[in-house]
Amino acid sequence: MAATILADTHEHLVEESRRLVPINDWLLPCDDWSLLFKEYLQDDLYSSGMSQSHARRFYDPEVAAADKYAIVAPYWERVQHTGYGRNFSVTIRELYGVDSFSLDNIELLDSRYREVRKPGFYEFILKRVCNISLCQVNSLERIFMETAQPSLLQQDLSIKEITRCSLADIAKVKAELGIEIDSFADWLAAIDLYFERFGRRAVAVKYVGAYYRALDFAHVDRHVAERHFATLVAPRPFIGVEGAQALEDYLFHYCLKKAQDYGLPVKIHTGYHAGSNLMPIGRVRDNAADVCKLLQSYPDIRFVLMHIGYPYQDEYIALCKHYTNAYIDMCWAWILNPEASVRFLVEFLVSVPSNKLLTFGGDFIVAENIVGHSVIARRGIAEALSALVHRGWIDRGAVPDLIDRLMHRNAEELFSNVAGPA
Numbered sequence: 001m002a003a004t005i006l007a008d009t010h011e012h013l014v015e016e017s018r019r020l021v022p023i024n025d026w027l028l029p030c031d032d033w034s035l036l037f038k039e040y041l042q043d044d045l046y047s048s049g050m051s052q053s054h055a056r057r058f059y060d061p062e063v064a065a066a067d068k069y070a071i072v073a074p075y076w077e078r079v080q081h082t083g084y085g086r087n088f089s090v091t092i093r094e095l096y097g098v099d100s101f102s103l104d105n106i107e108l109l110d111s112r113y114r115e116v117r118k119p120g121f122y123e124f125i126l127k128r129v130c131n132i133s134l135c136q137v138n139s140l141e142r143i144f145m146e147t148a149q150p151s152l153l154q155q156d157l158s159i160k161e162i163t164r165c166s167l168a169d170i171a172k173v174k175a176e177l178g179i180e181i182d183s184f185a186d187w188l189a190a191i192d193l194y195f196e197r198f199g200r201r202a203v204a205v206k207y208v209g210a211y212y213r214a215l216d217f218a219h220v221d222r223h224v225a226e227r228h229f230a231t232l233v234a235p236r237p238f239i240g241v242e243g244a245q246a247l248e249d250y251l252f253h254y255c256l257k258k259a260q261d262y263g264l265p266v267k268i269h270t271g272y273h274a275g276s277n278l279m280p281i282g283r284v285r286d287n288a289a290d291v292c293k294l295l296q297s298y299p300d301i302r303f304v305l306m307h308i309g310y311p312y313q314d315e316y317i318a319l320c321k322h323y324t325n326a327y328i329d330m331c332w333a334w335i336l337n338p339e340a341s342v343r344f345l346v347e348f349l350v351s352v353p354s355n356k357l358l359t360f361g362g363d364f365i366v367a368e369n370i371v372g373h374s375v376i377a378r379r380g381i382a383e384a385l386s387a388l389v390h391r392g393w394i395d396r397g398a399v400p401d402l403i404d405r406l407m408h409r410n411a412e413e414l415f416s417n418v419a420g421p422a
């Protein structure tokens, strides 16, 4: 397991250069070891009782390492056994040689963080430490990130802004493309331009809208969408929730047709929500049923259903077994719920063709965290396969090939024939 390369199909890494010249903003509030807590361990800290004001002080670049430890220690004690907590423990052990998170080790942790974070550290972490063969990035800053390291960081084309089409999104698109947008035709031309410019370089299309809406995209006539767009850009905008949704419905289908023309797989966030006090679980539960209609409407698009739809992963096993164009990505799942992920993998392998699964994505903005996650994932894959061998379901001789397939070959195959419009 350790010797086999691992394909990483989902991260949110910022450009390495941005990490090297920190500006302490909403994405990266500080530049010390506490940054490793920001995602996703922060969510467990809040859940365990940490207050917002404690969190603000914890990430304050001016607060000393020992003081940061004192702030987080009572909550760490509560979260250390979760997947997120374990991710942190394994990361500091494997990457920094720090055996445990304690006051005694805090100065060592502080200095090791700075030693590792130097030019070339992305390649060092991904290739040398994690043995990762390819890494796919969904930038949270750009619709398509023109990375300085294209051979290391493949990029998704993120369609959230171009489908949601809020006034802020329109401003962002204008700035990114350097064009004027005065009409609905201009907006559609802007979408065309994104695909023309980046469709051949993108590895997939990514849609994260499940965080704010259901995945039930109605078929809306163009003139209806156009009317809603006009009300949005009018001097006094009066587009309501329903109008905004209908506009996005139209634009989402528009983008899917573009993705189909370019042969791009479409990655869709399904399941659990990161963050705190925001998740409408009923809508999350409906993701699988809603996605079903997309799978049926676009048989030529390969859909990648992310995060195993946790905690509704049983339904995703059924979808993936039934639909020829459904694939599942275990990204993030290994630390959301490590035990459920092992169970999921066992159940998947005995019911779904093994080519339809992607087994790893750290889902991180901060590269260091990938270390812990990749170790937990490798161990989880080993546990699932061992269980099936032990029960006599999989022959021991078949294991090396299966490991290869699950850890990297499926990703190579799925994303190989992405090459511009037919």
Ligand SMILES: [Zn+2]
Binding pocket: 010, 011, 012, 138, 363
């Ligand atoms: Zn993500």
